[in-house]
Amino acid sequence: MFLWTVPVAGCGGVQSALDPAGGDAWDLYRLTIVMTVGATLIFVFVTALLLYAVFAPPERRAWLGTRRTIVYGGLAFPIVVLSLLLPYGLVVMRDTDVPQPGALQIEVTGEQYWWRVRYPAEGDQAEFSTANELIVPIGRPITVSVTAADVIHSFWIPNLGGKIDMIPGRINRFNFTAERPGLYRGICAEFCGAQHARMAFDVMVLEPTEFEVWRQSQAQPAQEPAIPHLARGRDLFRAGGCGSCHMVRGTEANGQFGPDLTHVGSRRTIGAGQFPNNVGTLAGWIANVQQIKPGAKMPSYGSLTGEDLRAMAGYLESLK
Amino acid sequence: MTGRRTAQVCLTLGGLIAWAIQFTIIYGVTSTLCGRGWADTALLGMGAVQITILLATLTALAAAAILLIVSLRQERQQRDHPASATDTFLNESGVLINGLSLVVILWHGVPAVILPACA
Numbered sequence: 001m002f003l004w005t006v007p008v009a010g011c012g013g014v015q016s017a018l019d020p021a022g023g024d025a026w027d028l029y030r031l032t033i034v035m036t037v038g039a040t041l042i043f044v045f046v047t048a049l050l051l052y053a054v055f056a057p058p059e060r061r062a063w064l065g066t067r068r069t070i071v072y073g074g075l076a077f078p079i080v081v082l083s084l085l086l087p088y089g090l091v092v093m094r095d096t097d098v099p100q101p102g103a104l105q106i107e108v109t110g111e112q113y114w115w116r117v118r119y120p121a122e123g124d125q126a127e128f129s130t131a132n133e134l135i136v137p138i139g140r141p142i143t144v145s146v147t148a149a150d151v152i153h154s155f156w157i158p159n160l161g162g163k164i165d166m167i168p169g170r171i172n173r174f175n176f177t178a179e180r181p182g183l184y185r186g187i188c189a190e191f192c193g194a195q196h197a198r199m200a201f202d203v204m205v206l207e208p209t210e211f212e213v214w215r216q217s218q219a220q221p222a223q224e225p226a227i228p229h230l231a232r233g234r235d236l237f238r239a240g241g242c243g244s245c246h247m248v249r250g251t252e253a254n255g256q257f258g259p260d261l262t263h264v265g266s267r268r269t270i271g272a273g274q275f276p277n278n279v280g281t282l283a284g285w286i287a288n289v290q291q292i293k294p295g296a297k298m299p300s301y302g303s304l305t306g307e308d309l310r311a312m313a314g315y316l317e318s319l320k
Numbered sequence: 321m322t323g324r325r326t327a328q329v330c331l332t333l334g335g336l337i338a339w340a341i342q343f344t345i346i347y348g349v350t351s352t353l354c355g356r357g358w359a360d361t362a363l364l365g366m367g368a369v370q371i372t373i374l375l376a377t378l379t380a381l382a383a384a385a386i387l388l389i390v391s392l393r394q395e396r397q398q399r400d401h402p403a404s405a406t407d408t409f410l411n412e413s414g415v416l417i418n419g420l421s422l423v424v425i426l427w428h429g430v431p432a433v434i435l436p437a438c439a
């Protein structure tokens with residue numbers, strides 16, 4: 001029992017298929033356990049028989065070679081086991097990832113090496129874009145429509161379900177319902193280039209009312225800088241040409257190439273789940289992207305003075 | 321190869337051939353119907369894909385069952401009359417292959433009753 005806890009410790013947490021947080025994820029988890037435990041038992045049993053066949057005295061092991069043993073152990077047993085596993089696996093396949101009426105629609109595009117996220121308009125709620133985070137309400141079915149802008153990526157939130165490929169020019173759908181509030185982590189599960197390993201995103205499962213608050217605030221344009229220091233940051237952002245790649249709604253920055261930064265300050269992490277989001281990491285990112293995420297499609301702005309960098313990072317951090 | 325031997329080999333491998341035909345029909349028809357958007361065509365309340373799989377599976381099962389019965393009979397006959405090593409091998413393999421083909425053909429039909437046609 002103690003030994004068992006050693007490999008299993010550390011399997012819980014924000015990015016683990018062994019810590020399911022939704023119905024589908026539970027189905028997949030149970031299937032995994034059944035398969036793993038079953039396969040282990042059979043393997044141990046067969047290995048024991050093998051050792052017996054090798055080391056037992058001939059007269060005692062003779063029954064192993066009889067027609068009867070072969071027919072029951074070698075034919076009937078696998079046929080029965082597989083005949084049970086096949087419908088079980090198919091039923092899990094049928095019951096997971098099923099589109100539900102009234103599901104919340106979210107669109108995610110995989111890009112080298114980040115996630116473009118769009119919440120289409122729904123009722124009174126206006127559409128908006130964000131990046132590198134998926135915020136969903138607990139208990140409501142979600143349909144994520146995924147595609148890719150450049151190469152094939154794969155969208156995977158281990159705690160909430162299986163993987164779904166993101167293929168340029170094609171839209172795949174992934175359906176799930178989150179049943180436990182909290183923070184989870186999604187990752188790119190298909191090698192997509194040099195920074196594939198640094199392509200993750202945060203998943204936040206909120207109470208429905210908290211979700212509505214978040215959604216409404218995200219649809220708002222960016223906050224005006226409240227103090228001169230932040231206004232200076234905004235001006236530097238404008239002068240630096242950041243707006244040719246980044247959108248900050250409510251300002252003239254309307255770039256479409258990189259992540260929408262309208263509410264970048266409200267995100268938990270930056271750089272596709274790589275760093276906690278604060279003035280220090282933002283400044284480090286701007287000055288050193290190519291050192292910390294070489295190959296990312298944003299240039300390093302290494303020549304900014306410390307003061308300018310702090311103002312710019314402060315401005316971004318204030319975009320809650 | 322003599323005619324007798326050819327027939328014997330066909331009997332031995334017959335189950336596999338039935339399975340191969342069922343396999344080709346199931347995969348070919350399902351992907352064509354789903355790809356062309358024809359899968360919704362229904363007959364007697366059953367989708368075209370399900371009907372195809374059902375018919376292909378039942379036919380292949382019947383074929384494999386007949387082959388199994390014939391090969392069992394051959395094998396029994398041969399027990400009474402001593403046969404050559406080749407005959408024994410072919411007959412016993414036939415029983416095994418046709419029996420297993422029966423199972424595997426059945427397995428290939430199972431998804432049709434559980435999954436939607438174009439899953």
Ligand SMILES: [Cu+2]
Nearest residue numbers: 153188192199
């Ligand atoms: Cu990727």
